[in-house]
Amino acid sequence: MSESNPHTVCIIGGGMSGLFTGAILAKNGYQVTILEKNHIIGGGLQSFRRGDAVFNTGMQVFTGYEKEMITYNFFKYLKIIDKLKILSADSEAQEIVWLDRDHCYLLPKGRQAYEEYLIKNFPHESDGIKDLINEVFKIGHTYDYLFLNKIQRHEENVRYAYMSAYEFMSQYIKDKTLLSLFAYIGGTSGHSMETMPALEFCMMLTLYITDSHRFVGGSMQLVDALVEIIHQNNGVVINNTKVCKIVINDRSLSSVYSEDGRRWEGECFVWACSPQILLSISEEKIFRPSMMERISKYVNPFTGYIINCKLKDKKFPFINSSVYISKPSDDTHFPPIAFLFTQPLEENQIWAQTMDIYIPATFDGVRKWAGTIVEHRGDDYNKMKLKVANEMIELVSKYYPKIKDAIDSFYVASPLTIRDFYGNPHGAVYGQQGLYVPIKTRVKNLFMTGQAVQNQGVAGIATTSIIVAETILGRSLIEEIAKV
Numbered sequence: 238m239s240e241s242n243p244h245t246v247c248i249i250g251g252g253m254s255g256l257f258t259g260a261i262l263a264k265n266g267y268q269v270t271i272l273e274k275n276h277i278i279g280g281g282l283q284s285f286r287r288g289d290a291v292f293n294t295g296m297q298v299f300t301g302y303e304k305e306m307i308t309y310n311f312f313k314y315l316k317i318i319d320k321l322k323i324l325s326a327d328s329e330a331q332e333i334v335w336l337d338r339d340h341c342y343l344l345p346k347g348r349q350a351y352e353e354y355l356i357k358n359f360p361h362e363s364d365g366i367k368d369l370i371n372e373v374f375k376i377g378h379t380y381d382y383l384f385l386n387k388i389q390r391h392e393e394n395v396r397y398a399y400m401s402a403y404e405f406m407s408q409y410i411k412d413k414t415l416l417s418l419f420a421y422i423g424g425t426s427g428h429s430m431e432t433m434p435a436l437e438f439c440m441m442l443t444l445y446i447t448d449s450h451r452f453v454g455g456s457m458q459l460v461d462a463l464v465e466i467i468h469q470n471n472g473v474v475i476n477n478t479k480v481c482k483i484v485i486n487d488r489s490l491s492s493v494y495s496e497d498g499r500r501w502e503g504e505c506f507v508w509a510c511s512p513q514i515l516l517s518i519s520e521e522k523i524f525r526p527s528m529m530e531r532i533s534k535y536v537n538p539f540t541g542y543i544i545n546c547k548l549k550d551k552k553f554p555f556i557n558s559s560v561y562i563s564k565p566s567d568d569t570h571f572p573p574i575a576f577l578f579t580q581p582l583e584e585n586q587i588w589a590q591t592m593d594i595y596i597p598a599t600f601d602g603v604r605k606w607a608g609t610i611v612e613h614r615g616d617d618y619n620k621m622k623l624k625v626a627n628e629m630i631e632l633v634s635k636y637y638p639k640i641k642d643a644i645d646s647f648y649v650a651s652p653l654t655i656r657d658f659y660g661n662p663h664g665a666v667y668g669q670q671g672l673y674v675p676i677k678t679r680v681k682n683l684f685m686t687g688q689a690v691q692n693q694g695v696a697g698i699a700t701t702s703i704i705v706a707e708t709i710l711g712r713s714l715i716e717e718i719a720k721v
């Protein structure tokens with residue numbers, strides 16, 4: 238590679254995975270072109286302003302930001318830490334509110350504190366709790382890249398990949414209330430305890446116990462920092478460019494076309510959005526037949542409503558933790574009634590400026606408007622959204638009585654908004670997470686990244702992006718990232 242003729246990569250999708258992968262490749266001498274269908278870059282990493290209020294579209298809190306862990310070292314490797322305003326969660330990082338019991342569990346961060354808290358609340362399960370946490374950390378730590386280790390084979394993990402989180406936990410815990418307490422872990426990735434693989438559960442619980450961080454001022458600051466790296470290395474990030482056609486000859490992708498007829502080339506291509514979209518625009522056998530079938534049949538039913546509430550000045554305190562509101566409390570299927578996050582005022586972090594309430598739901602509630610387009614969905618649709626929002630605010634006010642008076646105005650996104658924003662079929666919030674598509678395809682210069690490959694969220698997507706970049710570069714990066 239010479240400076241005048243660098244390697245080129247074209248990345249389709251300007252969400253977290255496209256940007257992470259693009260930033261790593263740009264830093265390593267690739268000329269990067271990112272094509273994004275939306276007007277604004279970022280996908281689930283995007284935040285937006287209404288007046289002076291900042292709302293996150295997706296990403297609220299992230300993990301792996303302790304020293305010697307993936308997110309921290311990855312941001313350091315990209316040299317972006319100074320550009321980010323990051324706040325560590327309070328020591329009680331997760332609040333599980335059970336409305337039917339009028340009770341709240343404040344789960345602390347840090348392994349010892351977490352374990353002690355559970356034992357204090359469930360003393361009759363103390364041996365089981367110790368054994369469970371021990372096993373969870375042991376298995377969680379086999380996700381090598383999260384802890385900056387070279388990938389090794391972990392044969393013993395195979396059985397945890399096929400065991401449900403519920404079955405796994407039941408080996409140690411008998412108390413139904415305690416079992417259902419852990420269900421928040423599944424809820425954050427679109428799983429019930431029965432559908433979540435034990436392996437993924439252990440990884441996520443390890444991360445959640447270890448740390449929790451957020452951006453003050455919205456997640457867009459990370460998008461801006463990543464775009465800057467790509468620009469600095471002669472790359473481009475192009476919005477309003479929806480890819481609708483790909484041209485493959487002799488198992489090699491030569492170009493992609495955007496809806497406006499423009500043609501985009503690259504030495505290699507990275508597909509950083511839904512694999513279902515990829516299959517819908519190509520007749521080629523991009524994956525082996527069983528994977529093709531799996532992708533086309535896959536339905537991730539986990540979508541929802543998001544209420545972005547702008548709060549009145551200094552009327553509601555900033556809650557520096559993640560709040561999960563649930564009912565009934567002995568249902569291990571979860572899903573929670575709602576997740577609730579506040580954003581602090583940038584200057585003092587005492588008062589909340591906004592509250593984002595995310596309500597898991599299925600697509601069924603909006604199916605009758607599925608054929609409509611944004612802003613033309615009709616009065617019925619608007620009334621339905623208002624009803625969902627009012628009922629939820631009423632429910633939240635049972636636990637936070639001051640919230641009703643504190644809300645200045647709110648906006649509601651439905652599963653249709655989510656579908657159209659991400660381009661994910663059925664408005665799946667976590668895309669095709671759970672598909673585990675391979676990074677390498679049958680097309681030699683087409684690679685897959687994003688939440689359909691491995692795990693979602695900052696730590697998960699950083700891991701996948703590093704692996705994709707390593708595959709393209711043909712050399713390992715993890716030692717370098719571990720050393721920074």
Ligand SMILES: Cc1cc2nc3c(=O)[nH]c(=O)nc-3n(C[C@H](O)[C@H](O)[C@H](O)COP(=O)(O)OP(=O)(O)OC[C@H]3O[C@@H](n4cnc5c(N)ncnc54)[C@H](O)[C@@H]3O)c2cc1C
Pocket residue numbers: 249250251252253254255272273274275278279280281282294295296297298299300478479480481509510511514543595658659660666667668686687688689692693694695696698
């Ligand atoms: C409500 C919600 C809450 C979340 N909370 C958290 C959290 O607290 N912590 C956390 O770590 N993670 C959280 N996540 C998950 C996190 O946001 C996602 O895992 C991550 O943003 C996914 O990144 P991605 O690049 O794989 O996909 P996406 O963000 O979906 O990006 C894909 C991009 O591709 C674009 N695209 C689609 N089709 C095309 C096309 N044909 N041509 C060009 N571009 C196209 C889309 O517009 C999109 O911008 C949350 C997600 C949601 C939705």
